[in-house]
Structures are given as structure tokens and as C-alpha cells.
Amino acid sequence: MSLKVGVVGGGQLARMMIAPAVEIGIELRVLAEEPGMAAALAATAVGDYRDAETVLAFARDVDVVTFDHEHVPQDVLAALVDAGVAVHPGPAALAFAQDKLRMRARLEELGMPQPEWAAVADAAQLQAFVDAHGGRAVVKTPRGGYDGKGVRVVADAGEAADWLAALSGDGRLLVEELVDFTRELAQQVARRPSGELRPYPVVETVQRDGVCAEVIAPAPHASERLVAVAAEIGVGIAEGLGVTGMLAVELFETTDDRLLVNELAMRPHNSGHWSQDGAVTGQFEQHLRAVLDLPLGDPDPRAPWSVMVNILGGPAEDSLADRLPRVFEEHPAVKVHTYGKAPRPGRKVGHVNAAGDDLDAVVYEARAAASLFAD
Amino acid sequence: MSLKVGVVGGGQLARMMIAPAVEIGIELRVLAEEPGMAAALAATAVGDYRDAETVLAFARDVDVVTFDHEHVPQDVLAALVDAGVAVHPGPAALAFAQDKLRMRARLEELGMPQPEWAAVADAAQLQAFVDAHGGRAVVKTPRGGYDGKGVRVVADAGEAADWLAALSGDGRLLVEELVDFTRELAQQVARRPSGELRPYPVVETVQRDGVCAEVIAPAPHASERLVAVAAEIGVGIAEGLGVTGMLAVELFETTDDRLLVNELAMRPHNSGHWSQDGAVTGQFEQHLRAVLDLPLGDPDPRAPWSVMVNILGGPAEDSLADRLPRVFEEHPAVKVHTYGKAPRPGRKVGHVNAAGDDLDAVVYEARAAASLFAD
Numbered sequence: 001m002s003l004k005v006g007v008v009g010g011g012q013l014a015r016m017m018i019a020p021a022v023e024i025g026i027e028l029r030v031l032a033e034e035p036g037m038a039a040a041l042a043a044t045a046v047g048d049y050r051d052a053e054t055v056l057a058f059a060r061d062v063d064v065v066t067f068d069h070e071h072v073p074q075d076v077l078a079a080l081v082d083a084g085v086a087v088h089p090g091p092a093a094l095a096f097a098q099d100k101l102r103m104r105a106r107l108e109e110l111g112m113p114q115p116e117w118a119a120v121a122d123a124a125q126l127q128a129f130v131d132a133h134g135g136r137a138v139v140k141t142p143r144g145g146y147d148g149k150g151v152r153v154v155a156d157a158g159e160a161a162d163w164l165a166a167l168s169g170d171g172r173l174l175v176e177e178l179v180d181f182t183r184e185l186a187q188q189v190a191r192r193p194s195g196e197l198r199p200y201p202v203v204e205t206v207q208r209d210g211v212c213a214e215v216i217a218p219a220p221h222a223s224e225r226l227v228a229v230a231a232e233i234g235v236g237i238a239e240g241l242g243v244t245g246m247l248a249v250e251l252f253e254t255t256d257d258r259l260l261v262n263e264l265a266m267r268p269h270n271s272g273h274w275s276q277d278g279a280v281t282g283q284f285e286q287h288l289r290a291v292l293d294l295p296l297g298d299p300d301p302r303a304p305w306s307v308m309v310n311i312l313g314g315p316a317e318d319s320l321a322d323r324l325p326r327v328f329e330e331h332p333a334v335k336v337h338t339y340g341k342a343p344r345p346g347r348k349v350g351h352v353n354a355a356g357d358d359l360d361a362v363v364y365e366a367r368a369a370a371s372l373f374a375d
Numbered sequence: 376m377s378l379k380v381g382v383v384g385g386g387q388l389a390r391m392m393i394a395p396a397v398e399i400g401i402e403l404r405v406l407a408e409e410p411g412m413a414a415a416l417a418a419t420a421v422g423d424y425r426d427a428e429t430v431l432a433f434a435r436d437v438d439v440v441t442f443d444h445e446h447v448p449q450d451v452l453a454a455l456v457d458a459g460v461a462v463h464p465g466p467a468a469l470a471f472a473q474d475k476l477r478m479r480a481r482l483e484e485l486g487m488p489q490p491e492w493a494a495v496a497d498a499a500q501l502q503a504f505v506d507a508h509g510g511r512a513v514v515k516t517p518r519g520g521y522d523g524k525g526v527r528v529v530a531d532a533g534e535a536a537d538w539l540a541a542l543s544g545d546g547r548l549l550v551e552e553l554v555d556f557t558r559e560l561a562q563q564v565a566r567r568p569s570g571e572l573r574p575y576p577v578v579e580t581v582q583r584d585g586v587c588a589e590v591i592a593p594a595p596h597a598s599e600r601l602v603a604v605a606a607e608i609g610v611g612i613a614e615g616l617g618v619t620g621m622l623a624v625e626l627f628e629t630t631d632d633r634l635l636v637n638e639l640a641m642r643p644h645n646s647g648h649w650s651q652d653g654a655v656t657g658q659f660e661q662h663l664r665a666v667l668d669l670p671l672g673d674p675d676p677r678a679p680w681s682v683m684v685n686i687l688g689g690p691a692e693d694s695l696a697d698r699l700p701r702v703f704e705e706h707p708a709v710k711v712h713t714y715g716k717a718p719r720p721g722r723k724v725g726h727v728n729a730a731g732d733d734l735d736a737v738v739y740e741a742r743a744a745a746s747l748f749a750d
Contacts, residue, residue, distance in 0.1 A: 002694065002696055003696050003699075015397065016397075016398075018393070018394070018397050018416075019393070019394035019395075019397055019398055020394075022390065022391075022393050022394055022416060023391075023394055023651075023710075023711070023712045023713070024699070024711055024712075024713065025695055025696060025699075025711075025713030025714075025715060025725070026696075041393075041397060041416065041417070042416070276398075280707075280708050281707070281708075289703065294699055294700055294703050295700060295703035295704040295707065296703070296707065297703065297707050297708070298707040298708040300708075302677060302678075303677075319377065320400055321377055321378050321400060321401075324378075324399070324400075324669055325669055325670060328664065328669050328670035328671070328672065329670040332655075332656070332670065332671065332672050332673040333655050333656075333672070333673040333675075335398075336398070336399055336400075337398045337399075338398070338399065338400030339400075340400060350400070
């Protein structure tokens with residue numbers, strides 16, 4: 001018997017499952033959107049993930065289907081389940097990741113701490129929320145946003161006029177209070193279909209222009225209480241939403257010492273890339289274990305501090321490979337991860353991980369190495 | 376530009392280059408002996424490595440050719456070099472790995488400590504050596520031996536009669552004194568074509584039936600002097616033989632406190648599998664860096680102790696994958712590596728790595744996990 005995992009989507013998250021899959025002995029099969037994507041090495045099919053027949057054909061000979069992203073439509077997911085395919089995370093859980101309004105409503109039912117929010121259908125409702133929350137608020141399109149897209153801070157409802165105009169039927173926008181936070185954190189949890197849970201240490205994430213730039217693991221200056229509350233939130237959401245595989249919960253730490261849930265991701269997540277080199281069990285191996293319902297690995301850190309810095313944009317004219325000699329020369333202990341993607345301004349094309357005992361030194365090392373890939 | 380490494384041979388050493396190649400962003404191309412081998416995922420060609428045309432065609436579009444084993448014939452290597460292909464390790468270095476008599480002669484020139492040895496052409500010469508060295512000696516066929524094959528301890532020349540009879544022309548067998556050793560060690564060194572060298576910490580290897588069973592890194596109870604001498608031997612051989620890529624030097628530690636060179640391997644080696652999880656830069660990433668003449672990574676250990684235990688033979692009826700649930704359940708911190716090979720008695724089908732602060736606990740953990748794969 002060999003274990004076969006099918007991944008829908010050929011991006012860098014699928015790519016980074018290849019290494020642990022090869023080592024453990026899992027056969028990875030990827031349905032890529034097009035040829036030559038990040039996970040091309042494991043791509044066994046190229047096709048449209050919105051087409052049920054394409055995805056069903058891809059799924060025919062695997063033990064479980066999982067995902068590089070959360071965009072597979074519910075009718076395609078339903079067709080998989082109807083055909084008896086094991087799908088993790090399942091359609092019911094993914095629905096909450098696909099629709100931020102449903103996510104907010106469900107978190108409210110679960111009693112999870114989150115920003116004040118509302119579903120608004122028109123400019124008057126939006127303006128009323130803005131006025132009631134200090135004159136500014138965050139408007140989000142419930143579907144399709146990522147890396148800062150589909151998110152806008154507004155003071156006037158007119159600033160979301162295009163999104164409001166595009167609403168149809170009972171369509172709503174999500175509006176949230178602008179949280180006064182001191183920093184952003186992320187809590188990852190792995191959960192198996194049979195119920196076993198493994199929270200990772202809570203980490204600090206630094207965003208620039210709505211995109212994750214750096215992660216420090218574990219989060220510095222985190223009290224025992226904060227660590228416990230973050231894990232509790234992660235575990236509560238994983239169980240409450242029935243997530244299987246890796247879950248990432250993005251959190252705000254507020255000026256008045258609360259943790260509020262910002263966003264969710266039901267897959268390996270940028271905030272967990274540090275774990276590839278910094279944890280006993282990296283998030284990509286853990287995701288494979290979880291979706292196969294295999295016992296989970298130890299998520300403990302392997303060093304006092306791990307720091308991940310994204311490589312954004314990348315060299316304008318030459319490729320990442322041309323920068324390797326200098327990076328390796330100057331940073332022999334840094335771990336480089338590249339995604340096999342053509343550089344574009346702001347695009348995530350790789351990341352570096354560094355680890356050690358002295359946080360300042362580790363941050364410096366990771367930033368210095370990553371900066372050699374930028375321009 | 377993308378970096379392309381061609382590996383001749385599709386076994387587990389080529390397989391274990393896949394993970395670091397994907398992460399760093401190196402395109403790995405493997406010439407496999409047959410379909411479905413351990414490194415099948417990266418196999419871009421299947422063919423006979425003894426056929427120059429096959430290997431030349433495979434090499435046409437890569438930046439460097441390297442090897443999963445040392446068996447590529449010198450005429451094929453020469454054809455590659457003549458065609459302008461970068462080959463690492465090169466033919467001159469590989470000649471010493473391919474012929475143990477040449478290796479012994481060259482090490483003697485270099486003044487390396489080694490067992491007493493001789494080249495013998497007939498029974499009389501062999502018996503004279505045996506008689507002069509305490510009545511027993513080790514006879515080796517100069518070519519083609521591995522994992523205890525081609526090695527025989529004899530008291531009487533008649534015990535090597537078949538090998539002697541098979542000698543032709545100026546053929547010779549290698550005979551070595553039977554060394555009185557307390558334990559076996561291995562010293563790995565990475566060396567780039569441009570000269571940079573990085574020795575790994577010397578490790579203790581435990582052999583059973585001529586096959587590596589366990590490795591402890593670093594070697595316990597190793598004095599500073601022993602560590603320095605081992606590194607000096609490794610560096611001296613890498614430079615003296617012009618090795619590029621990973622070199623492994625198997626050493627005897629004698630009862631009178633000397634280190635003697637036993638065998639060499641010019642490729643990643645079983646004695647370095649611990650480094651995949653236990654060193655900042657694992658030997659497979661290091662080999663890729665070295666053969667591409669990229670600056671080498673930090674070979675330092677990431678934990679006080681790392682232990683590797685081979686999975687030999689494997690389950691008789693079911694596969695390794697069927698054992699994963701119990702191994703993962705009982706050993707959440709152990710790293711499992713499998714080779715995608717059908718189990719056969721004594722065959723290396725995988726290994727496990729464990730790491731930690733307490734050597735006894737780490738040894739126990741690694742052995743216990745590996746034993747769950749055996750029968």
C-alpha cells in the first residue's frame with residue numbers, strides 16, 4: 001500500500017508539501033492550474049479546479065484530496081464527497097473560509113473574541129457602522145480576498161461605492177471595526193479527522209501593505225496567559241468549524257490586552273513557514289499527516305527563536321538563482337526556500353528561515369539574507 | 376537562469392536530493408536505471424549508465440552531472456568531460472573510489488594512516504600476508520563491492536580461491552590487516568571545485584553484517600584531538616584526491632588510539648543521513664551546493680545528539696506505509712525517511728532520525744521507532 005494525497009492547486013503551498021511527502025513516503029499528486037507552476041514537479045494533471053469533472057477525474061486514485069487554496073467551489077466539493085472521496089478540510093469547514101460573513105457569524109456563535117462587525121447591504125448601513133465606530137472602519141468583500149486584496153479602510157461609505165454597486169440580490173459586504181492593535185499574531189493548529197489536535201506556538205507576524213513580511217516564532221514577550229488564550233482560540237475554532245488539516249488563525253493583540261480573530265486559513269499558511277526548519281514537525285508534513293488521519297507530529301520549536309522573512313518581488317532582471325552565491329556566501333546558516341515563480345512586484349517568490357538563541361541576531365540574519373534577493 | 380543538476384542513478388541518495396533541490400530552487404534531473412526507482416519523481420530519463428551515448432544525451436541540458444553511486448565507467452566519464460560537461464566528483468577522483476587498490480596506493484602517497492595492505496596476485500602472496508599479520512586478514516575485490524559485498528575475512532588463502540581464480544592479466548586482490556578496532560567512525564567533508572571545504576562533525580557508525588545499522592552524531596566520548604585528527608584526515612583526502620561534492624571517510628578507531636582509513640565514498644553517504652534533520656545544512660543540500668560550486672552551508676549540529684537508525688529489510692508482507700500510524704503515534708518527534716523500495720531481507724528501505732539532549736533517550740527513541748518497521 002502506498003499513501004496518495006491529491007492537492008488541488010499548484011502554488012507554493014503544494015510545492016512545499018513535496019519535500020516531506022518524498023521523505024515520509026507519501027505519493028503527492030497535484031492538480032495544477034497551468035503547466036510550469038510552483039508545484040510542477042508533482043503535477044500529475046493540469047486543469048480547472050472549478051470544473052467538477054476535472055477534479056473528480058483527478059481525485060479518482062488518491063486516498064484524500066486537500067488544497068493549496070480555499071477557492072474550490074462548493075458544488076465541486078459536494079461532487080467529490082458524493083463520489084465517496086475523502087476531502088480535508090471538508091466542504092462544511094471550507095465554507096467558513098470562503099465566506100467571511102459566514103465565518104464571523106459562526107465565530108460569534110462559538111463565543112470567539114473578534115472585532116465588532118456587521119453585514120451591510122447599502123451605503124446607509126455602512127455609514128451608520130462607520131459613524132458608530134469612531135469614523136473609520138474596515139470593509140471586506142466576503143469572498144475572494146487574499147494578501148490585502150478585497151480589504152479597504154474607509155471613513156466614508158462612498159469609498160466602497162464600487163463594491164456596494166456590485167452587490168446583487170441579498171449580497172452583503174462585511175464591515176469591521178478598525179482594531180487598535182499593538183501587533184498581529186498567528187496561531188496554527190493541526191487537527192485530524194479523528195479529532196487529535198496539535199497547536200503550534202503562537203507567532204508574531206509583521207505585515208507590510210497587507211502582505212506578510214516577517215514571522216517571529218514563538219511570539220516575543222508573550223505571557224503564559226497570552227500563549228494559552230491563543231492556543232485555546234485556535235483549538236476552539238478548529239473544533240467549532242470542523243477544520244481538518246492545518247488551520248491558521250490571524251489575531252490582533254489589542255492595546256487593552258485582548259486577542260481578536262482577524263482572518264482564518266484552512267491550509268498551510270505563510271505564518272507557519274518558519275516551522276519547515278524551526279519546528280520538529282513542519283506545517284507541510286503536519287498537514288499531510290492530518291489529512292491522511294495519521295497521528296500528528298511534535299510541533300515544538302527546535303531553537304529558542306526562528307525568524308521567517310518573505311522574499312517579495314524578487315530581482316527585476318535576473319532570477320533568484322543568480323543571487324544564491326552571495327546569499328550562501330554571507331549567510332551559511334540561513335535556509336533558503338524558493339517557489340519557482342517568475343518575479344513580479346510584491347509577489348511572494350520565496351522566503352528565508354533563520355534560527356538561534358539571540359533574537360536580535362536571528363532577525364538581522366534573516367532580513368539581511370532576504371534583502372539580497374530583493375532589489 | 377535556473378540551476379540544473381543531473382544525477383546519474385535513481386536510488387535513495389538521488390531521491391533524498393529532491394527535497395533540498397525543490398526548496399533551494401534547483402532543478403534536479405535523474406537518469407534512473409529503470410522506471411519506478413527510489414528517485415522516480417525526479418527521473419527525466421531511464422537508461423544504462425554504462426552507455427556513453429545515453430549519459431551524454433542526459434547531460435546535454437544540465438549545469439553539472441553528479442552521481443547516486445560510483446559505478447559509472449571511466450570511459451563514460453571521459454566522454455562527458457570531452458563533451459565539456461561539468462562532472463563532480465570528476466573522473467580522476469572517482470577512479471580512487473572505483474578501485475580500492477588505487478585508493479590504498481594514493482592514500483599511502485598522501486601519508487594517510489591506514490591498515491597495512493598489499494596487492495596480491497595469487498594464493499602464495501595472499502597466504503604470506505595472512506601469515507605475517509597474525510593468521511587472519513581481510514581480502515577485498517578492488518572493484519564493485521559495497522555494504523559488505525566483495526569483502527571476506529580469511530585465515531587461509533583457499534577461502535579466496537574463487538576470487539583469485541577470477542583474476543586476469545595483471546589483476547590483483549587487495550588484502551588488509553584485520554584491524555583491532557574499538558569502534559568505527561565516519562568523517563564527512565564537503566568540497567567545492569573552487570576549493571572551499573566544510574568538514575562535518577565526526578560520527579560513530581555501528582555496522583551489522585557489514586551494513587551500516589546506526590549512526591550517532593557527533594561521535595560520543597570523542598576527545599578534541601580525535602575530532603581534529605578525523606577532520607584533518609577528511610580534509611586531506613578531499614584535497615589529495617581532488618574530491619568535489621560530499622566525501623565520506625570510514626575510519627577505524629584502534630585499541631591503541633589511532634584512526635585508520637577503512638573505506639571512502641564520493642557522494643552523500645549513509646553515515647550522514649542524520650544531517651538531514653540534525654545539521655543546519657544536511658548532506659544532500661550540501662552535495663548540491665558543492666557540485667554547483669555554490670558556497671557551502673553550515674554543517675554544525677542542531678542538537679547535542681542526533682541518532683540515525685536504518686530500516687533494514689522492512690515488513691515482509693505489508694509496506695512501510697502501513698507501519699506509519701503506529702510509528703507516528705508512539706514517536707511524534709522522530710523523523711521518518713523512506714526510499715520507495717520494495718522490502719527485501721537486509722535491504723535498506725528507509726531510516727529514522729531522532730535528536731535531543733540525552734543520548735541514551737535519543738538512541739532508545741530511534742531504535743524503538745525503527746524496530747516498528749522491522750519484523
